[in-house]
Amino acid sequence: MPEWLEIILRGLLLLMVLFLITKWLGKKQLSQLSFFEYVTGITIGSIGAEVVTGLERNIMHGILGIVVFTAVPFLAGLISLKSKKFRDIIEGKGVIFIKDGKVMEDNLKKERYTTDDLLALLRQKDVFQVADVEFAVLEETGELSVLLKKENQALTPKDLNMLVAPIKEPQTVIIDGKILDEPLATIGRSRNWLHTELDKLGVTVENVFLGQVDSNGQVTVDLFDDTLEVPSPQEMPLLLAAMKKCQADLELFALSTKAEEAKQMYEKNSQKLQGVIDKTAHILMS
Template sequence: MNEGLVVVVRAIISFFTLLILTKFLGKEQISQLTFFDYILGITIGSIASEATVDLSSRAWPHFIGLVSWAGLAFLMQFITLKWRYAAKVIEGEPTIVIMNGKIMENVLRKMKFRISDILTLLRNQGIFDLNEVDYAILEPNGSLSVLKKAEYLPLTPKDMNIPVKPTGISTELVYDGVLIEENLRQMNKDKKWLLSQLKKYGINDISEAFLVTLNDAGSLYVDKYKDNIKKVKDIGDYKGPH
């Protein structure tokens, strides 16, 4: 019983220590997560967990180690902010992996990246055809920045001098087959209106809809549980064990 109480007390102390340290280090740990930040976060979390459950040793050495690691992380942040060269060494720098539409194979090999990894990152950007890409830059945090070729850049209303109205944020009216009445009222709509709209999509009951959203411009998105897609495409680059 005493050991359990000690674990609870240590857990509370570790929890609030981590909370304070993460606030102290700032939001960069999440918003710009590099490989170094990832390893650092795992290490600090491991020290905190040991401080909680390792009853064979005193707690204070663990907490000193925890604060020390956080202090070193803050020091590295300060150094990288003040010294650009140190930031390039510690955090890395952007690397061009596609230039003028051509894949830089040597660069990929040097960075230990597969072309399938680049294709995945491109699909995350909504690009499914390499012919659309002019430049692609791999950022230090692992994300991919893409510049499309001029002929594939989207034509904006500003280019055509067309005035547009803001669409606003989409609001969920139905989520997982359940009607969210409060959101429906906020959009100045009622259940009767919603049912009439759903019938246009072949839905007779709200429980048949997986997700329904509506934005301020009146654009309705409807997704059914049964989408009647007869054949699902396989975009895998090789046949796996499954």
């Protein structure tokens, strides 16, 4: 067999073996590597390259070496699940860089991070002033987790004592001009409903590159032709406008009627409707 053909066959075989092993180890090998896993990954890659190009070596010996270096981190992972001390040794622990708004210089030096390194990590979190940070810790994966001071955190509906409806993930119902029935069934909608919503936007299914339905039942689309403008969904703003008109009409009826009982009824319902508007306006305007 020619050497070039043997290298190709070895490469394909080792690539398949490494692919299956990586799938078996899980996604953590692709994202959050510990020091141990990092070293193991480099070693497995080196073995694979050596087996592919070293034609005089037995390919099964290389596969056996890869299996050994795969089994070690797998077993270490199992032990880590049961022993925190072992996990701390293998995966390491987070290191505090900022505490109570103060930079921990000793910890920076211990991890061999400079001030510029810390500032760069903060900028990756959209933080440009150390004074804005209450707490920051360098995780085992090398990522910086940041807690801003209370006055620098974004307001949430909870801070304002506002009740908001739960948000569900949007469902993709159209891809490449084709309707997907399973996502439609998930939200309890039909094809006829979808065609009606598309008619409101003035588009057809064939022109839609991507179509999604949000948790409020509104359809948003991206067209193949990027020069065309698609109007934004108007159901929610129109509902808010209708509620405001009803509330204004109730106030007008209360002012124009001479019957005291009817006047009190109009005023009471006007106040109730205004309360509903105040609670839902931020949702209907979004």
